[in-house]
Amino acid sequence: MAAIKIIVQNLSLQYSDGTESLRDINLDIPANNITVLFGPAGGGKSSLLRCLNRLNDLTEVQTITGKILLDGENILDPKTDVIALRRRVGMVFARPVVLPMSIRQNLTYGLELAGEKHKSKLEEAVERSLKLAALWEEVKDRLEEAAVALSGGQQQRLCLARVLANQPEVILLDEPTSGLDPISTGKVEAALQELKKNYTIILVPHSVQQAARTADFAAFFLQGELVEAAEGKEIFTHPKEKRTEDYVEGRFG
């Protein structure tokens, strides 16, 4: 079994409107694997992702209890340097959001925020991250163009590359291919398979099929509860829980 990168301990989260979106979650997330969080709408998958890089700080959260240990350090600790944390734990959203600037500027944005000024370093990051996101060949001659000019699939890979330029350790992806065609989806999934060698990847898939295709490990969420977590092979063929089985076999959801 791979080394554990993130340990979620007794995590509960309640939004200020009273919604209890996570209830006593315990989950170990292995390094250098794709961990898939799946389940029907409103299960708390996005809520958990947003805890992992403290993006929840931007929303109205009532109470959050429990711990999230990243390499042994509790990131929910108020003393955590959230800026540094968000560089270590990058996030790709469901809808590709390119910033209103050129392709190159999108890629160097994160590094420039961190104060990186060396042209060669930035240049190197642009090429490296685009190659990792399988976008280099398509855009290498048009880096100065506005990023919105790219197709939806290219924009989403640009968003992935933009996260990679920050050299994170963990990559969170929340239904990254929900708006993409099958070919673009294939490219993103292939890139993730390559990336997991060096990164810890946590993916909320947009379908059970994608979950089964991509998961090394998988966790099934139902109404704020973690029903079952196991290796991908296990959970999609021999789920232990009846509720998991029903969902995986498409009886609800």
Added chain:
Amino acid sequence: MKRRFKADRFLVQRMGISLIALAAILTVVPIIGLFGYIIAKGAPAISWEFLTTMPSNGMRAGGILPAIVGTFYLTLGTAVLSVPLGIAAAIYLAEYAKENWVTRLIRIAIINLAGIPSVVYGLFGLGLFVLFLKFGTSILSASLTLSIMTLPVIISAAEEALRAVPQSFRTVSISLGGTRWQTIRKIILPQALPGIMTGVILGLERAAGETAPILFTGAAFFLPRLPGSPLDATMALPYHLFVISTQVPEMPIQIQYGTALVLIVFVLGMNLIATFIRSRARAKRQW
């Protein structure tokens, strides 16, 4: 039967369109008429000399240079005082302030400030800046008074422009390790800038054309020389126009309309710049 009904509907629609067109004509015609009238009456007065020399013969001859310069100074002073403060306030309201009774109170105050008659601002300026703070009747007092009048316009417009920038840009920037301020400076402000500029110019344009707020705070009936410091009083186009239209007997009508024309061009020019900025930004916008 059915055909009749259709024809009726068509007729009603046509009548509706005609009514709307009539309304449009009724609003546009007086405006064009007004401009045409002022241009026709005022244009003969306009000359290089009119724009660049001091008035003479009790303002019945010569130019209107001090009024032009004065209005320029007042507008500039108002801009220097109100623009940074207004934008800062808008950033606070749009990006930092939590929704609570304090911010609601601030917003209500801003909306109501925008509705106060300008002469009230003038009295307020007289009490606070001229008398209490002893700035005297001066460009400084007048600019401060105009600033207070302009601030609500700038704050509302800037806040609206900031809020129009998609929330997703903020989320992405923060998720890439940006601080709130970096996000504002690098993404939100540049994207909102055209909208902010439009609001700023429209606010200043109003300030440039106002008479009442400067009446007791900085405007002079007549000055033989140009103001030399912010603590000097100044002539200004709108007040000068008022003076030569009502206070000076045997005033050549040409000079009155010439002055009106200069004021309109000044204000309208600012308006055109604002329109230009807005349309160019719309064309370039990526969201």
